[in-house]
Amino acid sequence: xxxxxxxxxxxxxxxxxxxxxxxxxxxxFLILSSFKPYREIxxxxxxxxxxxxxxxxxxxxxxxxxxxxxxxxxFIVASLITVSTLFLGTLAGxxxxxxxxxxxxxxxxxxxxxxxxxTMVLVIPWTFMMMRIGLIDSLLAIILPNLSxxxxxxFMRQYISQLPNELFDSARIDGAGEFTIFxxxxxxxxxxxxxxxxxxxxxxxxxxxxxxxxxxxxKENFLLSIGVAFxxxxxxxxxxxxxxxxxxxxxxxIYSLPILLAYLLLARQFVQSIVxxxxxx
Amino acid sequence: xxxxxNIIPWLFIAPSLAIFTTFHFFPLAILVYASFTxxxxxxxxxxxxxxxxxxxxxxxxxxxxxxxxxTFVFTSIIINVILSLGIALLTEKPNSKLAxxxxxxxxxxxxxxxAASAGIWNLLFFPxxxxxxxVLLSQLGIGWQGWIEDKNLALPTIILYxxxxxxxxxxxxxxAGLKAIPKIFYDAAEVDGAxxxxxxxxxxxxxxKPITLFILITSLISGWQSFTDIFVLTKGGPGTATTTLSIxxxxxAFGEGLAGRAAVAAIxxxxxxxxxxxxxxxxxxxx
Numbered sequence: 001x002x003x004x005x006x007x008x009x010x011x012x013x014x015x016x017x018x019x020x021x022x023x024x025x026x027x028x029f030l031i032l033s034s035f036k037p038y039r040e041i042x043x044x045x046x047x048x049x050x051x052x053x054x055x056x057x058x059x060x061x062x063x064x065x066x067x068x069x070x071x072x073x074x075f076i077v078a079s080l081i082t083v084s085t086l087f088l089g090t091l092a093g094x095x096x097x098x099x100x101x102x103x104x105x106x107x108x109x110x111x112x113x114x115x116x117x118x119t120m121v122l123v124i125p126w127t128f129m130m131m132r133i134g135l136i137d138s139l140l141a142i143i144l145p146n147l148s149x150x151x152x153x154x155f156m157r158q159y160i161s162q163l164p165n166e167l168f169d170s171a172r173i174d175g176a177g178e179f180t181i182f183x184x185x186x187x188x189x190x191x192x193x194x195x196x197x198x199x200x201x202x203x204x205x206x207x208x209x210x211x212x213x214x215x216x217x218x219k220e221n222f223l224l225s226i227g228v229a230f231x232x233x234x235x236x237x238x239x240x241x242x243x244x245x246x247x248x249x250x251x252x253x254i255y256s257l258p259i260l261l262a263y264l265l266l267a268r269q270f271v272q273s274i275v276x277x278x279x280x281x
Numbered sequence: 282x283x284x285x286x287n288i289i290p291w292l293f294i295a296p297s298l299a300i301f302t303t304f305h306f307f308p309l310a311i312l313v314y315a316s317f318t319x320x321x322x323x324x325x326x327x328x329x330x331x332x333x334x335x336x337x338x339x340x341x342x343x344x345x346x347x348x349x350x351x352t353f354v355f356t357s358i359i360i361n362v363i364l365s366l367g368i369a370l371l372t373e374k375p376n377s378k379l380a381x382x383x384x385x386x387x388x389x390x391x392x393x394x395x396a397a398s399a400g401i402w403n404l405l406f407f408p409x410x411x412x413x414x415x416v417l418l419s420q421l422g423i424g425w426q427g428w429i430e431d432k433n434l435a436l437p438t439i440i441l442y443x444x445x446x447x448x449x450x451x452x453x454x455x456x457a458g459l460k461a462i463p464k465i466f467y468d469a470a471e472v473d474g475a476x477x478x479x480x481x482x483x484x485x486x487x488x489x490k491p492i493t494l495f496i497l498i499t500s501l502i503s504g505w506q507s508f509t510d511i512f513v514l515t516k517g518g519p520g521t522a523t524t525t526l527s528i529x530x531x532x533x534a535f536g537e538g539l540a541g542r543a544a545v546a547a548i549x550x551x552x553x554x555x556x557x558x559x560x561x562x563x564x565x566x567x568x
Binding site for chain 1: 323393413535
Protein backbone atom coordinates (compact mmCIF):
# COMPACT_ATOMS: atom_id res chain seq x y z
CA UNK A 1 0.00 0.00 0.00
CA UNK A 2 1.46 3.36 -0.93
CA UNK A 3 1.47 6.44 1.26
CA UNK A 4 -1.48 8.09 -0.42
CA UNK A 5 -3.68 5.02 0.06
CA UNK A 6 -2.63 4.78 3.69
CA UNK A 7 -3.77 8.34 4.32
CA UNK A 8 -7.07 7.71 2.51
CA UNK A 9 -7.62 4.61 4.61
CA UNK A 10 -6.88 6.52 7.80
CA UNK A 11 -9.33 9.28 6.88
CA UNK A 12 -11.96 6.65 6.05
CA UNK A 13 -11.48 4.99 9.42
CA UNK A 14 -11.68 8.31 11.23
CA UNK A 15 -15.01 9.07 9.55
CA UNK A 16 -16.31 5.62 10.51
CA UNK A 17 -15.18 6.25 14.08
CA UNK A 18 -17.00 9.59 14.08
CA UNK A 19 -20.22 7.92 12.84
CA UNK A 20 -19.91 5.31 15.59
CA UNK A 21 -19.51 8.04 18.22
CA UNK A 22 -22.47 10.03 16.85
CA UNK A 23 -24.71 6.96 16.94
CA UNK A 24 -23.48 5.65 20.29
CA UNK A 25 -23.89 8.94 22.12
CA UNK A 26 -27.73 8.92 22.27
CA UNK A 27 -27.73 5.39 23.71
CA UNK A 28 -25.06 6.12 26.30
CA PHE A 29 -26.78 9.37 27.21
CA LEU A 30 -30.07 7.46 27.60
CA ILE A 31 -28.53 4.94 29.97
CA LEU A 32 -26.69 7.55 32.05
CA SER A 33 -29.73 9.85 32.25
CA SER A 34 -31.91 7.03 33.55
CA PHE A 35 -29.84 6.91 36.73
CA LYS A 36 -29.58 10.69 37.26
CA PRO A 37 -31.87 12.88 39.35
CA TYR A 38 -33.86 15.34 37.19
CA ARG A 39 -31.97 18.38 38.52
CA GLU A 40 -28.68 17.02 37.11
CA ILE A 41 -30.19 16.80 33.63
CA UNK A 42 -31.27 20.45 33.66
CA UNK A 43 -28.33 21.86 35.60
CA UNK A 44 -26.05 24.23 33.67
CA UNK A 45 -23.73 22.73 32.65
CA UNK A 46 -25.44 19.31 32.82
CA UNK A 47 -23.56 16.33 34.22
CA UNK A 48 -22.57 13.53 31.86
CA UNK A 49 -21.76 10.84 34.41
CA UNK A 50 -24.36 10.97 37.20
CA UNK A 51 -22.95 12.71 40.29
CA UNK A 52 -25.64 11.14 42.36
CA UNK A 53 -26.48 7.62 41.16
CA UNK A 54 -30.16 6.98 41.78
CA UNK A 55 -32.84 4.38 41.05
CA UNK A 56 -35.47 6.93 41.98
CA UNK A 57 -36.70 7.43 38.39
CA UNK A 58 -37.70 3.79 38.12
CA UNK A 59 -39.33 3.82 41.56
CA UNK A 60 -41.31 6.96 40.68
CA UNK A 61 -42.53 5.44 37.41
CA UNK A 62 -43.54 2.26 39.22
CA UNK A 63 -45.56 4.37 41.68
CA UNK A 64 -47.21 6.45 38.94
CA UNK A 65 -48.09 3.89 36.28
CA UNK A 66 -47.05 0.42 37.45
CA UNK A 67 -44.09 -0.29 35.20
CA UNK A 68 -44.01 -4.00 36.10
CA UNK A 69 -47.64 -4.49 35.13
CA UNK A 70 -47.09 -2.66 31.83
CA UNK A 71 -44.05 -4.79 31.03
CA UNK A 72 -46.03 -7.97 31.68
CA UNK A 73 -48.93 -6.68 29.54
CA UNK A 74 -46.57 -5.89 26.66
CA PHE A 75 -44.98 -9.33 26.88
CA ILE A 76 -48.41 -11.00 26.90
CA VAL A 77 -49.64 -9.03 23.89
CA ALA A 78 -46.46 -9.43 21.82
CA SER A 79 -46.17 -13.16 22.64
CA LEU A 80 -49.80 -14.05 21.94
CA ILE A 81 -49.72 -12.12 18.66
CA THR A 82 -46.51 -13.91 17.68
CA VAL A 83 -47.67 -17.44 18.55
CA SER A 84 -51.05 -17.02 16.88
CA THR A 85 -49.70 -15.34 13.74
CA LEU A 86 -47.03 -17.99 13.38
CA PHE A 87 -49.55 -20.81 13.67
CA LEU A 88 -52.35 -19.38 11.54
CA GLY A 89 -49.97 -17.74 9.08
CA THR A 90 -48.02 -20.95 8.52
CA LEU A 91 -51.24 -22.96 8.06
CA ALA A 92 -52.41 -20.55 5.36
CA GLY A 93 -48.94 -20.26 3.84
CA UNK A 94 -48.76 -24.04 3.52
CA UNK A 95 -52.17 -24.19 1.84
CA UNK A 96 -51.13 -21.50 -0.66
CA UNK A 97 -47.80 -23.21 -1.31
CA UNK A 98 -48.71 -26.88 -1.61
CA UNK A 99 -52.46 -27.49 -1.75
CA UNK A 100 -54.68 -27.10 -4.81
CA UNK A 101 -58.08 -25.44 -4.59
CA UNK A 102 -60.37 -23.27 -6.65
CA UNK A 103 -59.71 -19.52 -6.64
CA UNK A 104 -56.36 -19.94 -4.88
CA UNK A 105 -54.54 -17.11 -6.68
CA UNK A 106 -57.40 -14.65 -6.25
CA UNK A 107 -57.76 -15.33 -2.54
CA UNK A 108 -54.02 -14.98 -2.10
CA UNK A 109 -54.03 -11.56 -3.77
CA UNK A 110 -57.04 -10.54 -1.67
CA UNK A 111 -55.28 -11.53 1.54
CA UNK A 112 -52.07 -9.74 0.54
CA UNK A 113 -54.05 -6.56 -0.09
CA UNK A 114 -54.32 -6.28 3.70
CA UNK A 115 -50.71 -5.08 3.64
CA UNK A 116 -51.79 -1.90 1.88
CA UNK A 117 -54.19 -0.72 4.57
CA UNK A 118 -52.58 1.74 7.02
CA THR A 119 -53.51 1.25 10.67
CA MET A 120 -54.56 4.90 10.81
CA VAL A 121 -57.33 4.05 8.33
CA LEU A 122 -58.62 1.16 10.47
CA VAL A 123 -58.68 2.63 13.96
CA ILE A 124 -61.83 4.70 13.39
CA PRO A 125 -63.97 1.62 12.51
CA TRP A 126 -62.15 -0.48 15.11
CA THR A 127 -63.08 1.97 17.87
CA PHE A 128 -66.71 1.70 16.82
CA MET A 129 -66.57 -2.12 16.58
CA MET A 130 -64.87 -2.57 19.95
CA MET A 131 -67.42 -0.30 21.61
CA ARG A 132 -70.19 -2.46 20.18
CA ILE A 133 -68.70 -5.71 21.48
CA GLY A 134 -67.55 -4.20 24.78
CA LEU A 135 -63.82 -4.66 24.30
CA ILE A 136 -62.75 -1.05 24.88
CA ASP A 137 -59.93 -0.96 27.42
CA SER A 138 -59.05 -4.63 27.04
CA LEU A 139 -55.86 -6.24 25.80
CA LEU A 140 -58.01 -8.54 23.68
CA ALA A 141 -58.88 -5.55 21.48
CA ILE A 142 -55.19 -5.27 20.58
CA ILE A 143 -54.70 -9.00 20.04
CA LEU A 144 -57.78 -9.82 17.92
CA PRO A 145 -56.91 -7.86 14.72
CA ASN A 146 -53.34 -9.21 14.93
CA LEU A 147 -54.10 -12.93 15.29
CA SER A 148 -52.78 -13.54 11.78
CA UNK A 149 -50.62 -11.54 9.41
CA UNK A 150 -50.30 -11.13 5.67
CA UNK A 151 -46.53 -10.81 5.69
CA UNK A 152 -46.18 -14.10 7.60
CA UNK A 153 -48.49 -15.89 5.14
CA UNK A 154 -46.49 -14.51 2.21
CA PHE A 155 -43.16 -15.41 3.77
CA MET A 156 -44.25 -18.94 4.73
CA ARG A 157 -45.70 -19.57 1.27
CA GLN A 158 -42.37 -18.59 -0.29
CA TYR A 159 -40.40 -20.77 2.10
CA ILE A 160 -42.63 -23.85 1.96
CA SER A 161 -42.98 -23.80 -1.83
CA GLN A 162 -39.22 -24.43 -2.06
CA LEU A 163 -39.58 -27.75 -0.23
CA PRO A 164 -39.72 -30.77 -2.60
CA ASN A 165 -43.17 -32.34 -3.04
CA GLU A 166 -41.80 -35.88 -2.63
CA LEU A 167 -41.56 -35.18 1.10
CA PHE A 168 -45.33 -35.04 1.47
CA ASP A 169 -46.35 -37.37 -1.36
CA SER A 170 -44.95 -40.45 0.35
CA ALA A 171 -46.71 -39.51 3.59
CA ARG A 172 -49.95 -38.99 1.66
CA ILE A 173 -49.64 -42.43 0.10
CA ASP A 174 -49.18 -43.82 3.61
CA GLY A 175 -52.57 -42.29 4.37
CA ALA A 176 -51.49 -39.36 6.55
CA GLY A 177 -54.02 -36.50 6.74
CA GLU A 178 -53.06 -32.98 5.64
CA PHE A 179 -53.01 -31.73 9.22
CA THR A 180 -50.71 -34.58 10.31
CA ILE A 181 -48.41 -33.78 7.40
CA PHE A 182 -48.41 -30.13 8.46
CA UNK A 183 -47.52 -30.90 12.07
CA UNK A 184 -45.12 -33.82 11.57
CA UNK A 185 -43.37 -32.97 8.31
CA UNK A 186 -43.71 -29.27 7.54
CA UNK A 187 -43.20 -27.66 10.95
CA UNK A 188 -39.87 -29.41 11.68
CA UNK A 189 -38.57 -28.47 8.22
CA UNK A 190 -39.26 -24.76 8.44
CA UNK A 191 -37.56 -23.93 11.74
CA UNK A 192 -35.35 -21.17 10.24
CA UNK A 193 -38.41 -19.48 8.72
CA UNK A 194 -40.27 -19.77 12.03
CA UNK A 195 -37.33 -18.10 13.79
CA UNK A 196 -37.42 -15.19 11.33
CA UNK A 197 -41.19 -14.81 11.63
CA UNK A 198 -40.93 -14.93 15.43
CA UNK A 199 -38.43 -12.06 15.50
CA UNK A 200 -40.47 -9.94 13.10
CA UNK A 201 -43.87 -10.52 14.69
CA UNK A 202 -42.56 -10.01 18.22
CA UNK A 203 -40.90 -6.74 17.17
CA UNK A 204 -44.15 -5.58 15.57
CA UNK A 205 -46.20 -6.59 18.60
CA UNK A 206 -43.77 -4.85 20.95
CA UNK A 207 -43.98 -1.74 18.75
CA UNK A 208 -47.83 -1.45 18.60
CA UNK A 209 -48.69 2.13 19.50
CA UNK A 210 -51.59 3.88 17.78
CA UNK A 211 -54.34 1.35 18.46
CA UNK A 212 -53.33 0.74 22.11
CA UNK A 213 -53.19 4.51 22.59
CA UNK A 214 -56.82 4.78 21.51
CA UNK A 215 -58.38 1.68 22.97
CA UNK A 216 -56.63 1.29 26.35
CA UNK A 217 -57.86 3.78 28.93
CA UNK A 218 -56.99 2.49 32.39
CA LYS A 219 -53.41 2.42 33.61
CA GLU A 220 -53.46 -1.25 34.59
CA ASN A 221 -54.01 -2.15 30.93
CA PHE A 222 -51.33 0.14 29.48
CA LEU A 223 -48.57 -1.16 27.24
CA LEU A 224 -45.00 0.14 27.45
CA SER A 225 -45.38 1.88 24.08
CA ILE A 226 -48.11 4.22 25.25
CA GLY A 227 -46.35 4.59 28.59
CA VAL A 228 -43.76 6.70 26.77
CA ALA A 229 -46.46 9.11 25.60
CA PHE A 230 -48.04 9.08 29.07
CA UNK A 231 -44.74 9.96 30.76
CA UNK A 232 -44.18 12.74 28.28
CA UNK A 233 -47.65 14.27 28.22
CA UNK A 234 -49.19 13.62 31.62
CA UNK A 235 -47.46 11.31 34.08
CA UNK A 236 -44.03 12.86 34.25
CA UNK A 237 -44.97 16.48 33.73
CA UNK A 238 -43.47 18.63 36.47
CA UNK A 239 -45.29 21.44 38.25
CA UNK A 240 -43.93 24.12 35.94
CA UNK A 241 -45.19 22.21 32.92
CA UNK A 242 -41.88 20.79 31.73
CA UNK A 243 -41.43 17.12 31.06
CA UNK A 244 -39.44 15.05 33.56
CA UNK A 245 -36.72 13.94 31.19
CA UNK A 246 -35.09 11.71 33.78
CA UNK A 247 -38.27 9.65 33.97
CA UNK A 248 -38.65 9.71 30.19
CA UNK A 249 -35.10 8.32 29.91
CA UNK A 250 -35.67 5.60 32.50
CA UNK A 251 -38.93 4.58 30.84
CA UNK A 252 -37.51 4.53 27.29
CA UNK A 253 -34.63 2.42 28.58
CA ILE A 254 -36.94 -0.20 30.11
CA TYR A 255 -39.04 -0.29 26.93
CA SER A 256 -35.93 -0.71 24.71
CA LEU A 257 -34.01 -3.13 26.90
CA PRO A 258 -35.53 -6.50 25.82
CA ILE A 259 -35.16 -5.55 22.15
CA LEU A 260 -31.62 -4.22 22.64
CA LEU A 261 -30.54 -7.40 24.45
CA ALA A 262 -32.11 -9.62 21.81
CA TYR A 263 -30.33 -7.61 19.09
CA LEU A 264 -26.96 -7.89 20.87
CA LEU A 265 -27.37 -11.66 21.20
CA LEU A 266 -28.91 -12.39 17.80
CA ALA A 267 -27.56 -9.56 15.64
CA ARG A 268 -27.16 -11.68 12.51
CA GLN A 269 -30.67 -13.18 12.69
CA PHE A 270 -32.15 -9.74 13.42
CA VAL A 271 -30.53 -8.14 10.42
CA GLN A 272 -31.49 -11.00 8.11
CA SER A 273 -35.08 -11.10 9.37
CA ILE A 274 -35.60 -7.37 9.05
CA VAL A 275 -34.11 -7.22 5.56
CA UNK A 276 -36.36 -10.15 4.59
CA UNK A 277 -39.40 -8.41 6.00
CA UNK A 278 -38.50 -5.60 3.59
CA UNK A 279 -40.79 -3.02 4.95
CA UNK A 280 -41.29 -2.31 8.59
CA UNK A 281 -44.94 -1.54 8.95
CA UNK B 282 -62.09 -38.68 -0.51
CA UNK B 283 -61.70 -36.08 -3.25
CA UNK B 284 -64.53 -34.11 -1.68
CA UNK B 285 -62.64 -34.07 1.62
CA UNK B 286 -59.40 -32.98 -0.08
CA ASN B 287 -61.23 -29.95 -1.42
CA ILE B 288 -62.42 -28.79 1.96
CA ILE B 289 -59.09 -29.12 3.75
CA PRO B 290 -57.27 -26.21 2.05
CA TRP B 291 -60.15 -23.96 3.03
CA LEU B 292 -59.85 -25.06 6.66
CA PHE B 293 -56.18 -24.05 6.53
CA ILE B 294 -56.83 -20.54 5.27
CA ALA B 295 -60.21 -19.96 6.98
CA PRO B 296 -58.91 -18.58 10.32
CA SER B 297 -56.66 -16.00 8.65
CA LEU B 298 -59.29 -15.10 6.07
CA ALA B 299 -61.90 -14.64 8.80
CA ILE B 300 -59.59 -12.34 10.79
CA PHE B 301 -58.69 -10.24 7.74
CA THR B 302 -62.31 -9.96 6.68
CA THR B 303 -63.56 -8.98 10.13
CA PHE B 304 -60.79 -6.59 11.14
CA HIS B 305 -59.42 -5.25 7.86
CA PHE B 306 -61.80 -5.52 4.90
CA PHE B 307 -65.15 -5.02 6.64
CA PRO B 308 -63.89 -1.92 8.55
CA LEU B 309 -63.05 -0.30 5.20
CA ALA B 310 -66.76 -0.53 4.36
CA ILE B 311 -67.64 1.12 7.69
CA LEU B 312 -65.11 3.85 6.91
CA VAL B 313 -66.58 4.56 3.47
CA TYR B 314 -70.09 4.70 4.96
CA ALA B 315 -68.87 6.96 7.79
CA SER B 316 -67.39 9.38 5.27
CA PHE B 317 -70.93 10.33 4.19
CA THR B 318 -72.18 10.93 7.72
CA UNK B 319 -71.91 13.28 10.65
CA UNK B 320 -70.69 11.00 13.39
CA UNK B 321 -68.84 11.30 16.70
CA UNK B 322 -68.37 7.51 17.09
CA UNK B 323 -70.86 7.38 19.96
CA UNK B 324 -74.29 8.63 18.86
CA UNK B 325 -75.82 7.17 15.66
CA UNK B 326 -74.37 8.58 12.41
CA UNK B 327 -76.48 11.04 10.36
CA UNK B 328 -76.28 10.93 6.58
CA UNK B 329 -75.03 14.24 5.17
CA UNK B 330 -73.99 13.32 1.62
CA UNK B 331 -70.77 14.83 0.33
CA UNK B 332 -70.45 17.52 2.99
CA UNK B 333 -67.41 15.89 4.66
CA UNK B 334 -65.59 15.68 1.36
CA UNK B 335 -66.19 19.36 0.63
CA UNK B 336 -65.21 20.34 4.17
CA UNK B 337 -61.97 18.37 4.07
CA UNK B 338 -60.72 19.59 0.70
CA UNK B 339 -61.47 23.17 1.67
CA UNK B 340 -59.88 22.78 5.12
CA UNK B 341 -56.64 24.78 5.25
CA UNK B 342 -55.24 22.51 7.93
CA UNK B 343 -55.82 19.44 5.75
CA UNK B 344 -53.97 21.05 2.83
CA UNK B 345 -51.22 22.17 5.19
CA UNK B 346 -50.95 18.63 6.62
CA UNK B 347 -50.46 17.26 3.10
CA UNK B 348 -47.65 19.76 2.47
CA UNK B 349 -46.03 18.99 5.83
CA UNK B 350 -46.17 15.24 5.14
CA UNK B 351 -44.70 15.65 1.65
CA THR B 352 -41.93 17.98 2.88
CA PHE B 353 -41.02 15.70 5.74
CA VAL B 354 -41.11 12.46 3.73
CA PHE B 355 -39.15 13.71 0.71
CA THR B 356 -36.51 15.67 2.61
CA SER B 357 -35.77 12.83 5.02
CA ILE B 358 -35.71 10.18 2.29
CA ILE B 359 -33.39 12.07 -0.04
CA ILE B 360 -30.88 12.89 2.71
CA ASN B 361 -31.19 9.32 3.97
CA VAL B 362 -30.41 7.81 0.57
CA ILE B 363 -27.33 10.00 0.01
CA LEU B 364 -26.04 9.44 3.53
CA SER B 365 -26.60 5.69 3.56
CA LEU B 366 -24.95 5.24 0.16
CA GLY B 367 -21.95 7.14 1.52
CA ILE B 368 -21.78 5.05 4.68
CA ALA B 369 -22.26 1.85 2.70
CA LEU B 370 -19.35 2.72 0.37
CA LEU B 371 -17.26 3.59 3.40
CA THR B 372 -18.05 0.43 5.40
CA GLU B 373 -18.31 -2.30 2.74
CA LYS B 374 -14.64 -3.32 3.28
CA PRO B 375 -15.06 -7.01 4.13
CA ASN B 376 -12.20 -7.39 6.61
CA SER B 377 -12.56 -4.24 8.66
CA LYS B 378 -13.84 -4.84 12.20
CA LEU B 379 -14.42 -1.13 12.63
CA ALA B 380 -16.69 -1.07 9.57
CA UNK B 381 -18.69 -4.09 10.81
CA UNK B 382 -19.06 -2.45 14.22
CA UNK B 383 -20.26 0.74 12.53
CA UNK B 384 -22.98 -1.09 10.56
CA UNK B 385 -24.02 -2.92 13.75
CA UNK B 386 -24.34 0.32 15.71
CA UNK B 387 -26.16 2.46 13.17
CA UNK B 388 -28.82 -0.27 12.86
CA UNK B 389 -29.74 0.03 16.57
CA UNK B 390 -32.13 3.02 16.18
CA UNK B 391 -34.02 1.09 13.48
CA UNK B 392 -34.44 -1.96 15.72
CA UNK B 393 -35.64 0.03 18.74
CA UNK B 394 -39.41 0.46 19.21
CA UNK B 395 -40.58 3.74 17.63
CA ALA B 396 -41.87 5.27 20.84
CA ALA B 397 -38.56 4.51 22.60
CA SER B 398 -36.36 5.96 19.85
CA ALA B 399 -38.57 9.06 19.77
CA GLY B 400 -38.17 9.25 23.56
CA ILE B 401 -34.39 9.15 23.13
CA TRP B 402 -34.51 11.91 20.49
CA ASN B 403 -36.59 13.98 22.88
CA LEU B 404 -33.85 13.57 25.45
CA LEU B 405 -31.23 14.98 23.06
CA PHE B 406 -33.28 17.89 21.75
CA PHE B 407 -35.34 19.02 24.71
CA PRO B 408 -35.97 22.78 24.77
CA UNK B 409 -33.63 23.78 27.57
CA UNK B 410 -30.05 25.18 27.59
CA UNK B 411 -28.79 21.95 29.17
CA UNK B 412 -30.00 19.49 26.52
CA UNK B 413 -27.03 17.78 24.78
CA UNK B 414 -27.60 19.44 21.39
CA UNK B 415 -27.95 22.86 22.97
CA VAL B 416 -24.78 22.34 25.00
CA LEU B 417 -22.98 21.50 21.76
CA LEU B 418 -24.40 24.64 20.12
CA SER B 419 -23.23 26.85 22.98
CA GLN B 420 -19.75 25.32 22.66
CA LEU B 421 -19.83 26.56 19.07
CA GLY B 422 -20.95 29.96 20.26
CA ILE B 423 -24.55 29.67 19.01
CA GLY B 424 -27.46 30.32 21.36
CA TRP B 425 -29.72 27.50 22.55
CA GLN B 426 -32.81 26.54 20.52
CA GLY B 427 -36.28 25.30 21.38
CA TRP B 428 -36.14 22.47 18.78
CA ILE B 429 -39.37 20.46 19.12
CA GLU B 430 -41.08 23.44 20.75
CA ASP B 431 -39.92 25.94 18.12
CA LYS B 432 -42.37 26.23 15.24
CA ASN B 433 -39.59 26.66 12.66
CA LEU B 434 -37.30 23.95 13.99
CA ALA B 435 -39.82 21.26 14.98
CA LEU B 436 -40.14 19.76 11.49
CA PRO B 437 -36.37 19.82 10.78
CA THR B 438 -35.84 18.10 14.16
CA ILE B 439 -38.27 15.37 13.12
CA ILE B 440 -36.54 15.04 9.73
CA LEU B 441 -33.19 14.61 11.51
CA TYR B 442 -34.82 12.01 13.75
CA UNK B 443 -36.04 9.99 10.76
CA UNK B 444 -32.60 10.03 9.20
CA UNK B 445 -30.99 8.82 12.45
CA UNK B 446 -33.68 6.16 12.80
CA UNK B 447 -33.59 4.77 9.22
CA UNK B 448 -30.08 5.31 7.90
CA UNK B 449 -28.90 1.96 9.33
CA UNK B 450 -31.53 0.04 7.39
CA UNK B 451 -30.80 1.70 4.04
CA UNK B 452 -27.07 1.26 4.61
CA UNK B 453 -27.55 -2.48 5.09
CA UNK B 454 -29.61 -2.73 1.92
CA UNK B 455 -26.94 -0.80 0.01
CA UNK B 456 -24.14 -2.99 1.40
CA ALA B 457 -26.04 -6.07 0.24
CA GLY B 458 -26.39 -4.42 -3.18
CA LEU B 459 -22.68 -3.55 -3.34
CA LYS B 460 -21.74 -7.15 -2.50
CA ALA B 461 -23.84 -8.32 -5.44
CA ILE B 462 -21.89 -6.22 -7.98
CA PRO B 463 -19.59 -8.63 -9.87
CA LYS B 464 -15.87 -7.88 -9.40
CA ILE B 465 -15.44 -7.65 -13.18
CA PHE B 466 -17.06 -4.18 -13.18
CA TYR B 467 -14.45 -2.84 -10.78
CA ASP B 468 -11.65 -4.52 -12.74
CA ALA B 469 -12.89 -3.03 -15.99
CA ALA B 470 -13.01 0.43 -14.43
CA GLU B 471 -9.48 -0.01 -13.11
CA VAL B 472 -8.16 -1.12 -16.49
CA ASP B 473 -9.70 2.00 -18.00
CA GLY B 474 -7.79 4.01 -15.41
CA ALA B 475 -10.91 5.40 -13.73
CA UNK B 476 -10.46 7.10 -10.38
CA UNK B 477 -12.40 5.86 -7.34
CA UNK B 478 -14.77 8.82 -7.67
CA UNK B 479 -15.41 8.10 -11.37
CA UNK B 480 -15.98 4.42 -10.58
CA UNK B 481 -18.60 5.39 -8.02
CA UNK B 482 -20.23 7.93 -10.32
CA UNK B 483 -20.29 5.97 -13.59
CA UNK B 484 -20.25 2.33 -12.46
CA UNK B 485 -21.52 1.83 -8.91
CA UNK B 486 -24.39 4.34 -8.72
CA UNK B 487 -26.00 3.26 -12.04
CA UNK B 488 -25.69 -0.41 -11.03
CA UNK B 489 -27.31 0.33 -7.66
CA LYS B 490 -30.31 2.05 -9.23
CA PRO B 491 -32.74 -0.81 -8.46
CA ILE B 492 -31.61 -0.78 -4.80
CA THR B 493 -32.03 2.99 -4.61
CA LEU B 494 -35.54 2.72 -6.04
CA PHE B 495 -36.40 -0.03 -3.54
CA ILE B 496 -35.24 2.14 -0.62
CA LEU B 497 -37.08 5.20 -1.99
CA ILE B 498 -40.39 3.43 -2.39
CA THR B 499 -40.34 1.46 0.88
CA SER B 500 -39.37 4.54 2.91
CA LEU B 501 -42.00 6.55 1.07
CA ILE B 502 -44.73 4.07 2.04
CA SER B 503 -43.71 3.84 5.69
CA GLY B 504 -42.87 7.55 6.06
CA TRP B 505 -46.16 8.55 4.51
CA GLN B 506 -48.08 6.74 7.28
CA SER B 507 -45.79 7.54 10.21
CA PHE B 508 -47.52 8.49 13.41
CA THR B 509 -45.89 7.09 16.55
CA ASP B 510 -42.62 9.01 16.46
CA ILE B 511 -44.26 12.33 15.62
CA PHE B 512 -46.88 11.85 18.30
CA VAL B 513 -44.23 11.20 20.95
CA LEU B 514 -41.99 14.05 19.79
CA THR B 515 -44.45 16.88 19.11
CA LYS B 516 -48.06 15.60 18.96
CA GLY B 517 -48.25 17.64 15.75
CA GLY B 518 -47.22 20.89 17.42
CA PRO B 519 -46.17 23.47 18.30
CA GLY B 520 -49.45 24.82 16.96
CA THR B 521 -49.84 22.84 13.76
CA ALA B 522 -46.17 22.99 12.67
CA THR B 523 -45.73 19.19 12.47
CA THR B 524 -49.32 18.10 11.84
CA THR B 525 -48.86 15.37 9.24
CA LEU B 526 -51.81 13.68 7.55
CA SER B 527 -51.89 10.91 10.18
CA ILE B 528 -51.85 13.41 13.04
CA UNK B 529 -54.63 15.35 11.27
CA UNK B 530 -56.81 12.23 11.04
CA UNK B 531 -56.11 11.32 14.68
CA UNK B 532 -56.88 14.82 15.87
CA UNK B 533 -60.04 15.20 13.77
CA ALA B 534 -61.51 11.83 14.75
CA PHE B 535 -60.51 11.53 18.38
CA GLY B 536 -59.79 15.11 19.43
CA GLU B 537 -62.66 16.94 17.76
CA GLY B 538 -65.00 13.94 17.51
CA LEU B 539 -65.56 14.43 13.77
CA ALA B 540 -65.22 10.79 12.72
CA GLY B 541 -67.00 11.32 9.40
CA ARG B 542 -64.65 14.08 8.35
CA ALA B 543 -61.62 12.08 9.56
CA ALA B 544 -62.89 9.15 7.48
CA VAL B 545 -62.55 11.26 4.33
CA ALA B 546 -58.93 12.11 5.17
CA ALA B 547 -58.32 8.43 6.02
CA ILE B 548 -59.68 7.39 2.62
CA UNK B 549 -57.29 9.84 0.96
CA UNK B 550 -54.41 8.42 3.02
CA UNK B 551 -55.45 4.92 1.98
CA UNK B 552 -55.69 5.77 -1.73
CA UNK B 553 -52.23 7.34 -1.76
CA UNK B 554 -50.74 4.36 0.13
CA UNK B 555 -52.47 2.05 -2.34
CA UNK B 556 -51.03 3.94 -5.30
CA UNK B 557 -47.51 3.86 -3.82
CA UNK B 558 -47.79 0.11 -3.11
CA UNK B 559 -49.01 -0.64 -6.62
CA UNK B 560 -46.06 1.31 -8.06
CA UNK B 561 -43.80 -0.78 -5.83
CA UNK B 562 -45.37 -4.07 -6.94
CA UNK B 563 -45.15 -3.08 -10.62
CA UNK B 564 -41.54 -2.24 -10.10
CA UNK B 565 -40.72 -5.50 -8.27
CA UNK B 566 -42.34 -7.43 -11.11
CA UNK B 567 -40.39 -5.56 -13.77
CA UNK B 568 -37.07 -6.34 -12.05
